[in-house]
Amino acid sequence: MAKEKAPNAQDQMDFEAFKKQVLADYQLACESREASLLGRKEVLTGKAKFGIFGDGKELAQIALAKQFQNGDFRSGYYRDQTIMMAIGELTVEQYFAGLYAHTDVEVEPQSAGRQMGGHYSTRNLDANGEWKNLMLQKNSSADISPTAGQMPRLVGLAQASKVYRQQTALQNNPAFEKFTNGGNEVAFGTIGDASTSEGPFWESINAAGVLQIPMVMSVWDDGYGISVPRELQTTKGSISDALSGMQRTGDKPGYEIFITKGWDYAHLCETYEKAVKLAREEHVPVLVHVKEVNQPQGHSTSGSHERYKSAERLEWETTFDCIQKFNEWILSFEAKGMPIATEEELNTIQAAAKEMVRNSKNTAWSRFTDSMKQDQADLIAVLKSVASESSQSVFIQKDIEILEKTKEPIRRDMLTVARKVLRQIREENISSKKTLGNWIQSMIGSNFERYSSHLHSQSAHSALNVPAVAPKYADDVQMEDGRIILRENYRTILESRPEVLVFGEDAGKIGGVNQSLEGLQEQFGEGRVSDTGIRECTIIGQGIGMAMRGLRPIAEIQYLDYLLYAIQIMSDDLATVQYRTKGGQKAPLIISTRGHRLEGIWHSGSPMGMIVNSIRGIHVCVPRNMTKAAGFYNTLLQADEPALVIEPLNGYRTKERMPINFGTFTEALGMPEIVKEGKDVTLVSYGSTFNLCEVAAQQLEHLGISVELIDVQTLLPFDIKHMISDSLAKTNRLLIVDEDVSSGATGFMLDKILVEQKGYYHLDSAPETLSSKDHRPAYGSDGDYFSKPSIDDIIEKVYAMMHEAEPARFPSLY
Ligand SMILES: Cc1ncc(C[n+]2csc(CCOP(=O)(O)OP(=O)(O)O)c2C)c(N)n1
Numbered sequence: 001m002a003k004e005k006a007p008n009a010q011d012q013m014d015f016e017a018f019k020k021q022v023l024a025d026y027q028l029a030c031e032s033r034e035a036s037l038l039g040r041k042e043v044l045t046g047k048a049k050f051g052i053f054g055d056g057k058e059l060a061q062i063a064l065a066k067q068f069q070n071g072d073f074r075s076g077y078y079r080d081q082t083i084m085m086a087i088g089e090l091t092v093e094q095y096f097a098g099l100y101a102h103t104d105v106e107v108e109p110q111s112a113g114r115q116m117g118g119h120y121s122t123r124n125l126d127a128n129g130e131w132k133n134l135m136l137q138k139n140s141s142a143d144i145s146p147t148a149g150q151m152p153r154l155v156g157l158a159q160a161s162k163v164y165r166q167q168t169a170l171q172n173n174p175a176f177e178k179f180t181n182g183g184n185e186v187a188f189g190t191i192g193d194a195s196t197s198e199g200p201f202w203e204s205i206n207a208a209g210v211l212q213i214p215m216v217m218s219v220w221d222d223g224y225g226i227s228v229p230r231e232l233q234t235t236k237g238s239i240s241d242a243l244s245g246m247q248r249t250g251d252k253p254g255y256e257i258f259i260t261k262g263w264d265y266a267h268l269c270e271t272y273e274k275a276v277k278l279a280r281e282e283h284v285p286v287l288v289h290v291k292e293v294n295q296p297q298g299h300s301t302s303g304s305h306e307r308y309k310s311a312e313r314l315e316w317e318t319t320f321d322c323i324q325k326f327n328e329w330i331l332s333f334e335a336k337g338m339p340i341a342t343e344e345e346l347n348t349i350q351a352a353a354k355e356m357v358r359n360s361k362n363t364a365w366s367r368f369t370d371s372m373k374q375d376q377a378d379l380i381a382v383l384k385s386v387a388s389e390s391s392q393s394v395f396i397q398k399d400i401e402i403l404e405k406t407k408e409p410i411r412r413d414m415l416t417v418a419r420k421v422l423r424q425i426r427e428e429n430i431s432s433k434k435t436l437g438n439w440i441q442s443m444i445g446s447n448f449e450r451y452s453s454h455l456h457s458q459s460a461h462s463a464l465n466v467p468a469v470a471p472k473y474a475d476d477v478q479m480e481d482g483r484i485i486l487r488e489n490y491r492t493i494l495e496s497r498p499e500v501l502v503f504g505e506d507a508g509k510i511g512g513v514n515q516s517l518e519g520l521q522e523q524f525g526e527g528r529v530s531d532t533g534i535r536e537c538t539i540i541g542q543g544i545g546m547a548m549r550g551l552r553p554i555a556e557i558q559y560l561d562y563l564l565y566a567i568q569i570m571s572d573d574l575a576t577v578q579y580r581t582k583g584g585q586k587a588p589l590i591i592s593t594r595g596h597r598l599e600g601i602w603h604s605g606s607p608m609g610m611i612v613n614s615i616r617g618i619h620v621c622v623p624r625n626m627t628k629a630a631g632f633y634n635t636l637l638q639a640d641e642p643a644l645v646i647e648p649l650n651g652y653r654t655k656e657r658m659p660i661n662f663g664t665f666t667e668a669l670g671m672p673e674i675v676k677e678g679k680d681v682t683l684v685s686y687g688s689t690f691n692l693c694e695v696a697a698q699q700l701e702h703l704g705i706s707v708e709l710i711d712v713q714t715l716l717p718f719d720i721k722h723m724i725s726d727s728l729a730k731t732n733r734l735l736i737v738d739e740d741v742s743s744g745a746t747g748f749m750l751d752k753i754l755v756e757q758k759g760y761y762h763l764d765s766a767p768e769t770l771s772s773k774d775h776r777p778a779y780g781s782d783g784d785y786f787s788k789p790s791i792d793d794i795i796e797k798v799y800a801m802m803h804e805a806e807p808a809r810f811p812s813l814y
């Protein structure tokens, strides 16, 4: 039998370092746990509105965070407080500031009080909206609440590393040094066991397996999704079993799957070391199924888990609590003759953690309440001057007393009092009335910045700052199919900007179903112009993640009808990136699709009302031809914002003049074009139906009706200079045409023109809209004719408006 070697000095040093690390981890676990426990109390006592905490997941997250390097990214969910603390991106004070919804971004950097607690992010942009050096920090993309909503973006975050590793033009390129070091960055995904039931989880897992990208996917398996147990969520009740067919084999790439336990510190650390090394070095996607995790306080502050967990389960959760187990593991070293700490020492660490968390919480609370006190004092002063002048003094004095007694005022309560008093003194002619009015207005104004800023980029690269540059044409201008114009514009872009990537279904080898990318994969390679699987949601996710890492993806959704598979992630994730971080992150993704004017229930849709109402925060461009579409792409590539461009489906084979300044001509956003001047009716449309309106307008001329024809060009933003209202001042009549359902985008435009632009003021006739039937459009030419507005319908609608105005001049048709 080999003799036990006496520990030498080196071993002793290693052990000392190990011991120190273990105790630091124990301390962090205790602090995070105390934060969860106290967080729940803060909600139950009414100081915070809602709480969802990371208790029970501490140990696994500490093990994961050991492998998290600068430049890496997290895309996770509301249980990840310990990861955030461990990577140094969340202090306990910030944790409580988030819970209280403190709106100062310096105090609450995750979302400036916009997101409920438990939703984490890092500041990846500076105060001007410019990228920070992401390689000098550990990054977390901003969380969203819909379960599995973190998954699509995770694919893109991981894919960016592959792009950076493969594209030579991006390597050793100073412009991209702040995003990558040779593609060595790992994207860490986390998800709960139950949320793996969601479609986006499966879609993302499959996509990452196909793409072979450095994604380390952890499933915190605590056996429940609120009350519904794992067995009702997952085939075989185990996500690693269910995904075992994705395990890579000697000859087929796939996933590496690891299984570990949430309370087993040593095994967790070992597992993450192996898992992350594999992903980082070889770009193999990895699944880490962390079993035997628990939830000591249940799901959230909205309920108690005693309602659905058995007594046995609850007992198991106590016995196998990860901190308890960690404690036992540390103490077990005593018996091995290598003590790490005594029970007493561990108790001291725990007591210190408790104390630290309580102090941090108290500081966060006083900073939160102090932030309101100046406003409170200002209002009291204003109200006192009102009371001194007003005949309602007695009542106002009462309000002042209540306000003075309020120890923890919030702005809503202050404004409610102030506005009530203003109404009370409405008939009084006193100077303090003006002061009070000003106070209210300025309070509402400053809260706009707190609660409503950053829906769009506020940087110098806002798309609204990009001016229009007209296309130039040669003297002997050639006419070409619309698709050629798009293709040549893409070619110029791809030549000049190595960070631009175009991908989508059939976008690669065949160059797109409409050939607008013809030959570009051959020229630029599969890394730049590529085919994807049929998975619209994760096509967008690829784009979001890559755009968050400095690339400029153009993600193609094959047809507008299929945007519905992507609309959830566009709405919940992409559209809210800037807003939910108050300008801390951006994802300038361009989404390209094509729509309108084909035939058939799922090949001709134009659900523009749904789109514009669900993706505020994303620009929506609706060009009527391909030169316009190309101009929008050029604009958007100069900007740092997400946008959707809908190419008109019938424009690919329509001849247009061939410009010569590809890549440089641009379209300004929010600027309609008056394509034809007229004096009788303003006819407003966009995209494909605009082209019908153009034909109708010509025929109306023959009927003696002069139409002013306006192409809105972008639905979001919509006519920022109110050109349409100006046109109404001239024509006094309005018809809006599109092929959405009734009250869809036409309803949206009507509200903008009549209410926002005050166009009603100029009208002499009732405003009119013409849209499709409310069913999906039927197939075939007749199906189209009877489902959507035709040229005849447009002509007759305008004619009927003129008939009503001047029956003698325009006798009734029917
Ligand atoms: C799309 C969507 N559906 C439902 C919810 C409500 N919800 C929030 S958390 C949750 C359960 C998630 O369970 P699991 O994934 O196991 O995570 P855990 O909370 O157990 O860590 C549900 C149903 C949601 N946020 N999003």
Ligand SMILES: [Mg+2]
Residues within 6 Å of the ligand: 192, 193, 194, 220, 221, 222, 223, 224, 225, 226
């Ligand atoms: Mg769960």
